Amino acid sequence: MKYLIPAVLFLALSTLSQAQTTVEYPHCKCTEIINYSPSDSKLRQGTYKMTCNGVTVEEGSYTDGLKDGLWTSYNKKGIVIAKIDYADGQPNGAYLLFYYTGKVKLKAQFATGTPTGTWQYFNQKEKIIKTGEYHDGKPVGVWTIFDKSGKKSIAQYDFDSGGPFPVDADAYYKPNSIHQDNKSGEYFIDHYPSRFPKSTASPLGGFLLAGDFFTDLMSIPDVMMDTYAHYEFTANVNLERNSVIDISVTDVYKRHFDPNAPALTFIVETNPPAKLKRVEHNADNINDLKDKIRETIILLGPWTNMTDSDVAIQIPFVLNDIRR
Secondary structure (H helix, E strand, C coil): CEECCCCCCCCCEEEEECCEEEEEECCCCEEEEEEEECCEEEEEEEEEEEEECCEEEEEEEEECCEECEEEEEECCCCCEEEEEEEECCEEEEEEEEECCCCCEEEEEEEECCEECEEEEEECCCCCEEEEEEEECCEEEEEEEEECCCCCCEEEEEECCCCECCCCCCCCCCCCCEEEECCCCCCEEEECCCCCCCCCCEEECCCHHHHHHHHHHHCCCCCCCCCECEEEEEEEEEEEECCEEEEEEEEEECCCCCCCCCCECCEEEECCCHHHCECCCCCHHHHHHHHHHHHHHHHHCCCEEECCCCEEEEEEEEEEECEEC
16 A cells, blocks of 8 residues: 655644643634643643534643643533543553544553553443453453454453463454544545564454454544554554553654564544644644553553563554555
């Protein structure tokens, strides 16, 4: 698959007053209100709010530049789609995601960035499609992934006994499948490239199935919806005994997609060209996107690996910038 790199035009206005900045995005009628430390104009400190069309879509607070306390995201109807507790920039406590309708999508728990407790993933009919338990960041007991209806087990692994080693499961979705974005409620088409990933380590069920969970757990940032965007990232995942120790997401310039290498793709089409806008997304928007990608990889759940290793994952994030 080839991608068309767009010409871009950015329209954003900002005003600074008493360590508070208001950033306006005319293309989507969104506004950010960001507070900064009085002694450091680049260090976020205090409350944060994003509104679109006059509706609050995200709110939370920062301490010393890091997310702290409860962060809540809403869809355009004001329905909660995410409630996440943070401490020192890391998830800490309940981590809840919801579908556009308000039905629960994910129930998870963290202790200062470390997965803990029972994790449950749900389909839109509120049936469990994936479940298992963590203890101090390590998956324990039996983890099971069901088909997308929640009826049949398609991948299972006992992390206590270490066997039998699971085989890769079939993907939930076919190329050009249609999904609903949880924030905007808009539907988009997912254009999966051909993928034949080979890796000694992968999320439980394999990379093809993990790619479907990645698509379901991501939300398109408000300021990027119905725009053209093309970013290439690499996620370096450090693993130790089926546990994710660390993830770093970095930019890559003009990489050729390797269908045989591990990949989590987000290549989607949201609307016809007449309804799209070309804008230049600022550095904060892109950094927020990388943080979201990193967090979403953690949400994929436990990995199965033959050896402790690092895995480099290709992550093309492409909105509408698709050449057929």
